[in-house]
Amino acid sequence: MKITYYLEVLSSWCTWVEPTWDALKARYDGRAQFEWRIALMNPSDFPTSRAQCDWFYQRSGGTVMHSPFMLNSGWFEASRKGHYEAPNLVAEAGRDFGFEGDTIRRAIAHAAVREGQKVGDLATAVAVAAKAGRINPKKLQAAAESDAVKARVEASTREFFAHQIDQRPAFVLTDAIGDKAVFSGLVRLDPLTAAIDAMLADTAAYAAHKAHFGAPPVR
Numbered sequence: 001m002k003i004t005y006y007l008e009v010l011s012s013w014c015t016w017v018e019p020t021w022d023a024l025k026a027r028y029d030g031r032a033q034f035e036w037r038i039a040l041m042n043p044s045d046f047p048t049s050r051a052q053c054d055w056f057y058q059r060s061g062g063t064v065m066h067s068p069f070m071l072n073s074g075w076f077e078a079s080r081k082g083h084y085e086a087p088n089l090v091a092e093a094g095r096d097f098g099f100e101g102d103t104i105r106r107a108i109a110h111a112a113v114r115e116g117q118k119v120g121d122l123a124t125a126v127a128v129a130a131k132a133g134r135i136n137p138k139k140l141q142a143a144a145e146s147d148a149v150k151a152r153v154e155a156s157t158r159e160f161f162a163h164q165i166d167q168r169p170a171f172v173l174t175d176a177i178g179d180k181a182v183f184s185g186l187v188r189l190d191p192l193t194a195a196i197d198a199m200l201a202d203t204a205a206y207a208a209h210k211a212h213f214g215a216p217p218v219r
Helices: 012-027 050-064 085-097 103-113 122-133 137-144 147-162 189-213
Strands: 002-007 033-038 170-174 180-184
Touching: 002 012, 012 033, 012 050, 012 103, 012 189, 033 085, 033 147, 085 103, 085 122, 085 137, 085 147, 103 122, 122 137, 137 147, 170 189, 180 189
Parallel strands: 002 033
Antiparallel strands: 002 170, 170 180
């Protein structure tokens, strides 16, 4: 079983889904493979002003998630016109230093949406990530600016859109018998666990049948 989580570092909904991601990893530890992948948002998907960003935060954090805290829109910069590739490139570059887990990307997201740091600036994102991972900032920045990291981010973003979805977070569930379930935009745990449990049960049933009756007849 493989669970792939597509995210954008600055997405508020990706911030809200992190407890669900942790719960999935704890619940299915040893039974599923977990991986996160960057899915860049289009520039037009970002807010056009801090006031608009705050309105979105009021809706997601307050009305929907009932969060005891409000996210910080201080990261927003109108002059960028929706181009915030830098924090995502830095998060992806963290893999080159052994950070396949959530440490680097969460540190950058926290700096942005909780502290209001302007991580759209590459140097700022690098400084946050380097401190979180105790990575040499010059080496991390070089990796983030490399063609290899850019190519990986572009590839994972294309992969995301190839699923015919456009909302983040997204979860793609695949199992050993070829089944696939795609969830786009949901942050609640229950629908994900229901699908995963069903897929694991079907996979186990296939394995039991094979143990009793072997492979299918050739003809």
